[in-house]
Amino acid sequence: MKQKVILIFLTIIFISCKKDSDELTDRKDMDYKQKMRELVIGISQYAKSKNPDFNIVPQNGIELVTDNGDESGTAHKEYLNAIDGNGQEDLFYGYDDDDQKSPAASTNYLKSFLNISKKAGKTILVTDYCSTTSKVTDSYSQNANMGYISFAANQRELNVIPKFPKPIQNENSSVVTKFAQVKNFLYLINPSGFAQKSDFINAVVKTNYDLLIMDLYFTDGSMFTAEEINQLKSKANGGKRLIISYMSIGEAEDYRYYWNSSWKNNPPSWLDKENPSWEGNFKVKYWDPNWQQIIYGNDSSYLKKIVDAKFDGVYLDIIDAFEYYEK
Numbered sequence: 545m546k547q548k549v550i551l552i553f554l555t556i557i558f559i560s561c562k563k564d565s566d567e568l569t570d571r572k573d574m575d576y577k578q579k580m581r582e583l584v585i586g587i588s589q590y591a592k593s594k595n596p597d598f599n600i601v602p603q604n605g606i607e608l609v610t611d612n613g614d615e616s617g618t619a620h621k622e623y624l625n626a627i628d629g630n631g632q633e634d635l636f637y638g639y640d641d642d643d644q645k646s647p648a649a650s651t652n653y654l655k656s657f658l659n660i661s662k663k664a665g666k667t668i669l670v671t672d673y674c675s676t677t678s679k680v681t682d683s684y685s686q687n688a689n690m691g692y693i694s695f696a697a698n699q700r701e702l703n704v705i706p707k708f709p710k711p712i713q714n715e716n717s718s719v720v721t722k723f724a725q726v727k728n729f730l731y732l733i734n735p736s737g738f739a740q741k742s743d744f745i746n747a748v749v750k751t752n753y754d755l756l757i758m759d760l761y762f763t764d765g766s767m768f769t770a771e772e773i774n775q776l777k778s779k780a781n782g783g784k785r786l787i788i789s790y791m792s793i794g795e796a797e798d799y800r801y802y803w804n805s806s807w808k809n810n811p812p813s814w815l816d817k818e819n820p821s822w823e824g825n826f827k828v829k830y831w832d833p834n835w836q837q838i839i840y841g842n843d844s845s846y847l848k849k850i851v852d853a854k855f856d857g858v859y860l861d862i863i864d865a866f867e868y869y870e871k
Contacts, residue, residue: 574831574869576831576865576866576869576870577607577608577613577866577870579830579831579866580605580608580794580830580863580865580866581608581620581622581623582831583793583830583831583836583839584600584602584608584623584626584627584793584860584863585622585623585626586836586840586841587600587793587839587840587847587858587860588600588626588627589626590840590841590847591840591847591851591858594848594851595851597722597856598851598855598856598857598858599628599629599723599786599788599856599857599858600626600627600628600857600858600860601627601628601629601630601631601667601669601723601788601857601858601859601860602627602630602631602860602863603630603631603632603633603859603860603861603863604631604632604633604861604862604863604864605863605864605865605866605867606630606632606654606657606658606661607657608620608623608863608866609623609624609630609657609660609661609664610657610660615653615656615657619660619663619664624661624664624666627661627666628666628667628723628857629661629666629667629668629669629723630658630661630666630667630668630669631669631670631671631859632654632658632668632669632670632671633670633671633672633673634646634650634671634672634673635651635654635655635658635670635672635687635692636651636670636672636682636683636686636687637672637673637674637679637683637696638672638673638674638700639651642673642674642675642700643673643674643675643676643679644674645679655690658690658692659690662691662692665724667693667723667724667726668690668691668692668693669692669693669694669695669726669729669755670687670692670693670694670695671694671695671697671731672687672694672695672696672697673696673697673698673700674696674697674698675698675699677708679696680696680698680706680708680709681709683696684696684709684713688713693726693727693728693729693755694713695728695729695730695731697731701734701736702731702732702733702734703732703734703735703736703737704732704737705730705732705747705748705751711752712728712751712752712753713727713728714727714728715728715752715781716752716754716783717752717779717781717782717783718754718783718784719783719784720754720755720783720784720785720786721784721786723755723786723856723857725754726754726755726786727754728753728754728755729753729754729755729756729757730748730751730753730755730756730757731757732748732756732757732758733757733758733759733790734759735758735759735762735763736763738763741762741766741768741772744762745772745775745776748776749775749776749778749779749780750780751779751780752779752780752781752783753779753785754779754783754785754786755785755786755787755788756776756785756786756787756788757788757789757790757859758776758787758788758789758790759789759790760789760790760791760846760849760850760853760855761800761801765801767849767853768853769853770852770853770854773787773853773854773855774854786856786857787855787856788855788856788857788858788859789850789853789855789857789858789859790858790859790861791839791846791847791850791858791859791860791861792825792860792861792862793830793839793860793861793862793863793865794827794828794830794861794862794863794864794865795819795822795825795826795827795828795861795862795865796815796825796826796828796835796838797824797825797826798824798825798826799824800846802838802846812834813829813832813834814828814829814832814834814835815828815829816828816829827865827868828865829869830865
């Protein structure tokens with residue numbers, strides 16, 4: 545009897561080790577960049593089937609615009625056809641530290657990819673993190689010289705509307721209905737500084753930004769409604785703006801509606817390690833169908849909620865999750 549128990553135990557260990565070995569082999573052979581491209585393309589196809597004018601803007605992970613992820617690579621047409629622009633953080637300021645100039649080598653590396661996207665007709669949105677007046681001015685100037693639309697964020701938390709510059713960069717009273725018409729934008733995804741939704745809405749409506757990047761949810765966990773999103777589309781000077789929603793697709797966040805408290809002790813197979821830099825954010829195997837079903841493709845998905853709230857697009861974050869798995 546004892547030998548039989550030992551045999552069963554060893555069999556279980558063998559099966560478990562083989563499963564782990566097979567998974568490691570599969571992941572070793574996986575093209576992580578292509579898996580992220582496929583996810584973005586799937587998101588785009590689904591969203592645009594609901595609203596052909598819906599805008600898809602991945603942030604960071606700019607290497608995906610070429611077929612091999614290299615500066616000298618050929619433009620990846622299928623991926624570029626699926627997106628309407630690219631977001632990039634820390635291009636001129638903030639790469640190593642906030643309010644510090646980014647290393648020239650990093651800036652030039654990123655620009656080489658951004659220009660491939662720009663050449664393909666895509667709008668480039670740059671978020672630099674700087675607060676010193678001279679550096680904010682320089683950030684806007686350098687981005688303008690490159691033909692990029694930029695926002696100088698004075699807080700990494702993206703929780704305030706900057707008071708400088710005033711008026712805002714390229715302020716205008718246009719009715720903006722297309723992504724290519726955007727001349728400036730406000731990145732305000734953390735509404736923690738506003739006591740109520742109405743305070744947030746009123747503060748934004750007093751500005752003249754052409755584009756607002758915000759979160760689908762307010763701090764109390766309630767979603768912004770289609771009516772509230774429509775209110776936010778009005779600029780103070782009588783113009784209209786676009787509103788797009790932030791959505792992380794490379795990490796799961798434990799404060800989101802989809803989070804299950806049981807995952808802490810019994811995580812699903814697609815849930816990976818917590819990001820040491822961002823508490824409550826967990827790496828995900830973004831190619832896993834179970835994670836993707838949370839993100840898009842069905843009526844209960846995150847993306848469908850954004851579409852139903854009448855946002856004009858989605859700002860996809862943690863696109864560069866492929867770097868974590870490549871390492």
